[in-house]
Each structure stands twice: as structure tokens, then as C-alpha cells.
Amino acid sequence: MNDTPTILRLPGLTPLERIELEDCLDASLLEFEDQTVDKGNVGEPITTTAIIVLSTVALKGFISWLLKNRLSKQYEKTVETLGKDGTIVRTTIKVDLNSSTAEADVLKQLGFSDDPTSLLNS
Numbered sequence: 001m002n003d004t005p006t007i008l009r010l011p012g013l014t015p016l017e018r019i020e021l022e023d024c025l026d027a028s029l030l031e032f033e034d035q036t037v038d039k040g041n042v043g044e045p046i047t048t049t050a051i052i053v054l055s056t057v058a059l060k061g062f063i064s065w066l067l068k069n070r071l072s073k074q075y076e077k078t079v080e081t082l083g084k085d086g087t088i089v090r091t092t093i094k095v096d097l098n099s100s101t102a103e104a105d106v107l108k109q110l111g112f113s114d115d116p117t118s119l120l121n122s
Contacts, residue, residue: 006054007082008062011035013048020068021050025061029053054081063106066095073097081110 013021018032031051052058066077074096081089093109095102 006084008050008052008054008058009080009082010050010052011047011078011080013050015046015048018048018050021062021065024065024068025052025058029055029058029061059107059112063103066093066106067097067102079110 010021013032022030029052033049033051035047035049052062066075074094076092076094078090078092081091083089089111091109091111093106095106099105
């Protein structure tokens with residue numbers, strides 16, 4: 001059995017998104033990498049990539065962050081999943097915040113079953 005954890009990366013976070021994510025996840029499950037944008041490019045002057053070691057607790061915290069009250073009724077975020085075998089899967093998660101199945105929809109889009117504990121067995 002491979003002991004390498006599955007990693008979830010969230011590139012392009014704004015400073016506010018970083019603070020909100022820190023409120024939803026234990027600091028021991030979370031790491032950040034800051035990126036600066038070149039002067040010739042448009043965008044946030046500093047963006048952050050969050051790196052989350054995936055576990056049931058971390059996944060629940062990530063989903064609660066995604067489902068936080070947002071200004072719009074739909075929310076989109078690009079997520080990179082680094083698998084135990086080294087593969088990287090980039091997924092754009094689209095969440096309908098009015099849906100009663102939003103949590104299950106996020107799990108499905110990430111490629112997990114409705115049961116978040118299944119990721120620990122893969």
C-alpha cells in the first residue's frame with residue numbers, strides 16, 4: 001500500500017479566499033504558496049495556491065469553504081488533485097449553492113463517491 005497522501009491544490013486564491021479557507025481548515029492540513037503576477041499581466045498582484053493534504057476532515061473543511069455564503073448563486077473553482085501515483089488531475093468545480101445536493105455534487109466532481117471516507121481506501 002502506498003503511504004503517499006492525496007494532495008488537493010487550489011491555485012489562484014485571493015487574499016480573502018485564503019483567510020476564509022484558513023477559517024474552515026485546521027492549519028496542520030493546509031499550506032500556502034504565494035505567487036506574484038508580472039507587472040505586464042492583469043490580475044491580483046498576489047495570488048496564493050493552497051495545498052491541502054486530503055483526509056476526510058480536510059475534505060469536509062474544503063467543501064464547507066466552497067459552500068460558504070457567496071454573493072452569487074453559483075461558484076466555480078479550479079482544483080488540482082495530485083494522486084498517490086503522481087498524476088495530476090485539474091478539475092473545474094461548479095457548485096449550485098441553492099442545490100440541496102451541493103456537497104454530493106462537489107464530491108462527484110472531484111471523483112470521489114458520496115462517502116468521503118472512500119478516498120482513504122484508494
